[in-house]
Amino acid sequence: MAKCKFADAFKEEREKSGIGKMDDQGDPVVMLLNHKDVRKAAHNYKAFSSEAVPGRIVVPSEVNIRTTRQIPFEVDPPMHKEYRSLLEAWFKRPLQDTYKEKLTTIIGTVLDDVLSKDKVDVVSDLALVIQSRALTLLLNVPFDKSVKWISWGTHVFRSEGEALDGDKAAILYNYIDEEIDNAIANPTDNLYSTLLAAEVNGKKLTKEEVKGVLILTFAGGRDTVINALTNMMSYFSANKKALDYIRSKPEIIKTAVEEFIRYFSPLTHMGRVVTEDTTVCEHAVKADSRISLCWASANRDEKVFENPDEVILERKVNPHVGFGFSHHNCLGATHARQIMRITLKLLAEKVSDITVLEAEENIENLGEFTRKVGYNSLKATFKKR
Ligand code: HEM
Numbered sequence: 445m446a447k448c449k450f451a452d453a454f455k456e457e458r459e460k461s462g463i464g465k466m467d468d469q470g471d472p473v474v475m476l477l478n479h480k481d482v483r484k485a486a487h488n489y490k491a492f493s494s495e496a497v498p499g500r501i502v503v504p505s506e507v508n509i510r511t512t513r514q515i516p517f518e519v520d521p522p523m524h525k526e527y528r529s530l531l532e533a534w535f536k537r538p539l540q541d542t543y544k545e546k547l548t549t550i551i552g553t554v555l556d557d558v559l560s561k562d563k564v565d566v567v568s569d570l571a572l573v574i575q576s577r578a579l580t581l582l583l584n585v586p587f588d589k590s591v592k593w594i595s596w597g598t599h600v601f602r603s604e605g606e607a608l609d610g611d612k613a614a615i616l617y618n619y620i621d622e623e624i625d626n627a628i629a630n631p632t633d634n635l636y637s638t639l640l641a642a643e644v645n646g647k648k649l650t651k652e653e654v655k656g657v658l659i660l661t662f663a664g665g666r667d668t669v670i671n672a673l674t675n676m677m678s679y680f681s682a683n684k685k686a687l688d689y690i691r692s693k694p695e696i697i698k699t700a701v702e703e704f705i706r707y708f709s710p711l712t713h714m715g716r717v718v719t720e721d722t723t724v725c726e727h728a729v730k731a732d733s734r735i736s737l738c739w740a741s742a743n744r745d746e747k748v749f750e751n752p753d754e755v756i757l758e759r760k761v762n763p764h765v766g767f768g769f770s771h772h773n774c775l776g777a778t779h780a781r782q783i784m785r786i787t788l789k790l791l792a793e794k795v796s797d798i799t800v801l802e803a804e805e806n807i808e809n810l811g812e813f814t815r816k817v818g819y820n821s822l823k824a825t826f827k828k829r
């Protein structure tokens with residue numbers, strides 16, 4: 445199976461020192477590379493906080509393009525729990541049968557469309573379209589809202605050649621402001637209205653808090669889902685027998701999806717701000733400096749995963765941290781998992797072959813490391829079964 449097609453950029457440093465160092469716009473980051481250390485630090489919000497200036501825990505830092513706090517992502521306990529309990533039930537809706545049926549229709553339509561073409565770009569014709577249309581279900585808004593979201597491209601804060609793009613971010617912020625005002629004028633049963641009606645500690649959420657949840661829902665669930673889907677398609681091009689195998693054993697779909705999330709780790713790392721002088725892996729870190737929890741490295745830790753650089757579709761024990769760990773674990777994971785599982789099921793049913801023709805890789809520069817996280821473009825042919 446595709447050995448090291450997604451090479452582990454962190455292997456050497458993880459074994460040698462357990463940490464990596466990178467500069468980010470003059471605000472350095474010490475990256476934690478071991479599975480054990482990543483999990484421990486994710487749990488320890490008192491020493492490693494998410495509640496810094498909005499944007500600072502993201503790498504690359506978004507402090508220059510965002511002032512709204514993303515909720516519950518940039519909030520520490522105990523307040524984090526108040527927000528999270530408010531959102532939990534809504535983000536579990538993807539488990540409902542009607543939701544799964546609608547998602548199956550959305551994904552099936554995109555695949556049929558792809559199969560009717562000679563050649564497609566997996567990023568823009570498949571992954572971005574599935575991600576945007578599926579998001580209409582999570583927000584419970586009309587399907588045609590997705591047309592505009594698709595026109596924004598894969599990342600809402602970044603554009604080609606630029607790490608951060610304030611003008612592009614402003615389009616999203618203004619859009620969300622308008623949708624919040626629409627929901628105030630005409631309350632309905634979508635996420636905006638539901639949040640506007642909700643209370644935390646006996647107080648209604650403010651417009652700014654609602655905006656913070658929505659920015660996170662639009663941004664956090666976008667390139668991650670697109671990378672996960674695109675990487676999965678490229679895997680089937682490199683491993684021609686895998687689709688047949690899954691068709692013959694559909695019961696492995698759930699473990700296969702977890703394995704893809706581990707192996708591809710669509711979100712490389714996430715930062716925290718150090719609250720007091722301390723050490724990580726015997727390395728001193730100062731108060732108000734940044735560390736990051738490197739999910740992508742932890743997911744290849746040979747102390748935890750056997751043959752970590754191999755995709756093992758039926759991997760039995762898989763404590764991956766691709767969706768994070770501890771209280772901030774991914775709230776969108778239920779939705780993301782349903783997208784991945786349904787896509788995999790329909791691919792196995794409908795598609796006999798995927799062949800990549802041309803790939804433009806999406807490479808992240810992380811100081812001493814470079815990591816392929818996905819593709820900017822992936823031209824491929826899809827053949828019907
Ligand atoms: C948090 C990964 C999809 C919404 C996280 C975290 C990771 C992650 C690693 C932890 C961040 C931290 O500890 O600071 C992923 C991956 C995805 C994905 C790999 C796709 C394969 C989504 C989607 C949504 C979403 C589809 C929603 C539309 C969130 C939210 C949080 C979060 C709201 C913050 C939870 C909290 O702070 O309590 N995600 N995510 N994610 N994700 Fe995702």
Ligand code: EMZ
Pocket residue numbers: 502506514517601659660663664665667711
């Ligand atoms: C932030 C982040 C959330 C950030 C859980 O991750 O995802 C990134 O893609 C966004 O740029 O703002 O939402």
